[in-house]
Amino acid sequence: MDAQQLIKEQVTGNPVVLYMKGTPEFPQCGFSAVTVQILKACGVSRFLSVNVLENPEIRSGIKEYANWPTIPQLYVRGEFIGGCDIMREMYEEGELQKLLEGLVESV
Secondary structure, three states, X not given: OOHHHHHHHHHHHOOEEXXXXXXXXXXXXXXXXXXXXXXXXXXXXXXXXXXHHHOHHHHHHHHXXXXXXXXXXXXXXXXXXXXXXXXXXXXXXXXXXXXXXXXXXXX
């Protein structure tokens, strides 16, 4: 399976997916750490996290998949939401909490 197929399966097969550097327990960049904190603040404790540092094909492929140049990247219900700055802005406006409603218990 090529990287694009794998990414599509991950994004469409899981309610919340975060492509990040490192893991939720040990983020390896500040932006990734902030995105994990935002998800936890929204009540999302379980989500698929993909450490792009472990797979160079996924690392470059996710940038192509969303046509978005940076990591981390958040997907909710198969839809690309954005990176750290967008997540922070949406959280501050209360939009991210609304988007994640209903997924908190089921994720």
